[in-house]
Amino acid sequence: MSSLNIIVIGGGAAGFFGAITAAETYPNATVTLLEKNRTVLNKVRISGGGRCNVTHACFDNRQLVKFYPRGEKPLRALLTQFDTTATVKWFEQRGVSLKTEADGRMFPESNTSDTIVDCLLTTARRSGIQVRTSCGVASIRQSASAQWLVDLLTNETIVADRLLIATGGYPQLTSYDWLPAQSEPLSAPVPSLFTFNVPDSYLIPLAGVAVPDAKVYVLGTKQEQRGPVLVTHWGFSGPAVLRLSAWAARELADKNYNFTLRINWTPDLNDNTLRNKLQDFRQQNGRKQVVSQNPFGLPSRLWQAFATEAGISDSQRWADLPAKLLNRLSERVINSQFQVSGKTTFKDEFVTCGGISLDGLNPQTLESKSQPGVYFAGEVLDIDGITGGFNFQNAWTTGYVAGLNIGK
Structure with missing residues (x-):
């Protein structure tokens, strides 16, 4: 499928992980990542006091899911495709070693989030992903040929065969209005953490x-x-x-x-x-x-x-x-x-309870049941963990699963 156009909306942890996985799994596809802010991976950069709490040293998936107030059941299935062990291995294969602290939190050995940011940016660049910043999305609609038309706030329209939505959590229901019409059921968002x-x-x-x-x-x-x-x-x-x-x-x-x-x-x-x-x-x-x-x-x-x-x-x-x-x-x-x-609520550490209901998605691929070709990952989903690296693990896991399946 040499002409497959994949657009990823959201330049955070889940968006980058999904884009990278898609680009590496489908090397003939064109992968473009859109971020509304001027910079990407902002939450990665500031999390854990600027050290980036990448994940948690819990390698038993049955135990790991207990740290998620919402999303335990769907995560069980998703972690069979990409879990904590896979996360540690993924970063190590790209030259980033992680260390475990006494409370189980895992950080880069460098003790700076720049290591994680640089790793994701470098890998995206090597994978040929086009990263576009200051690219907010106004709306998404479907064309007569079943492609997706992504209207940007700059009045530009981009055409996509597949979409991965990884925009993070929103504080209120109206914030989801730009999603495609007839979209997935929503669980009303409220703050967590x-x-x-x-x-x-x-x-x-x-x-x-x-x-x-x-x-x-x-x-x-x-x-x-x-x-x-x-x-x-x-x-x-x-x-x-x-x-x-x-x-x-x-x-x-x-x-x-x-x-x-x-x-x-x-x-x-x-x-x-x-x-x-x-x-x-x-x-x-x-x-x-x-x-x-x-x-x-x-x-x-x-x-x-x-x-x-x-x-x-x-x-x-x-x-x-x-x-x-x-x-x-x-x-x-x-x-x-x-x-x-x-x-x-510390704005930069904001975590949302609620979001896209998992009931409306294929539990193995995170593709929309009602709108084939649209995938979701990260905190935009109704999955959230407590502090300690669990929300990033959700981002890596769901980003990977969506990216792995988006080109099929």
């Missing part, structure tokens, strides 16, 4: 204090997560909070991001075991001041804030601590409650 705003929190002066292991809950739901929690200038962040925001994305959107957050700062203890531990500590440290003696290994500033909030003075000794204040203190430790009003 965001931090919680608690403007009235008495902990805000402690911004920067982190607890390595806490449990966070959304009261009134079954949603809970455990892990590091960070106190911020606006409320709470950290892996446990971000994971909670992902798994509870739809419920929190329904609540308009106004809800009660409960935090257990000592998740291995329940109400009874915590009170017993406090009583034992009081007996053994009776002469010591409560604010300076912390039985749980919590950050000292956090402990002092709990004591102050419970009404305990700086001079109060453990031996003289009334039961009422002891109960208040234990409540702050195991059952802190904060009124969340709003979220903070």
Whole structure:
């Protein structure tokens, strides 16, 4: 098929991976990648603090899919075609070695995202892909000969035999209006991976204090997560909070991001075991001041804030601590409650829950069932993972699958 014209819309991770796979699989095809911004691979460039968290060192696909609040089932089938092992091998074959950090995140050994960006750009160039920037798409329509007409915002129209749409997530349904008419069913997009705003929190002066292991809950739901929690200038962040925001994305959107957050700062203890531990500590440290003696290994500033909030003075000794204040203190430790009003989304790290429903696509190829010749990959799909490299793995996997099948 020497005359096959493939157009990829979206110059991010999934778009590049799909374009490269298509160009390498179908060397006679012409592959053009369109990006509306002036630069490509912007998310790759800034992710992971500029280091690019390429994937996660989870090589058992049955375990890997558990890190995706949406998309577990379709990913199971797709990962049989391209999984984490394949990702590591793909980059190594192109001269990029990855390293695994203690928490399982995988980064380039160079410790800079430039390595990944350069690898993708170089591979695309070698594969003969034409990359066009500042090329926003206004609409897509089908011609009488069943080809696709891609109308650009510059008033130019490009003809394509096959389309790969990899534009990333959109914040609202109207953002998808440029897609072909009679398009696939959409799952309404809402934000995922965001931090919680608690403007009235008495902990805000402690911004920067982190607890390595806490449990966070959304009261009134079954949603809970455990892990590091960070106190911020606006409320709470950290892996446990971000994971909670992902798994509870739809419920929190329904609540308009106004809800009660409960935090257990000592998740291995329940109400009874915590009170017993406090009583034992009081007996053994009776002469010591409560604010300076912390039985749980919590950050000292956090402990002092709990004591102050419970009404305990700086001079109060453990031996003289009334039961009422002891109960208040234990409540702050195991059952802190904060009124969340709003979220903070880091625009560059934005992840969407929702998008193109997988029900409307061939589960093995990611081709539209209703519009043959149109493929989808990346975050535009209703697949999203928690932090840790899982969203990039989705981009590599779906980009590869779409690119592999687009020329058939």
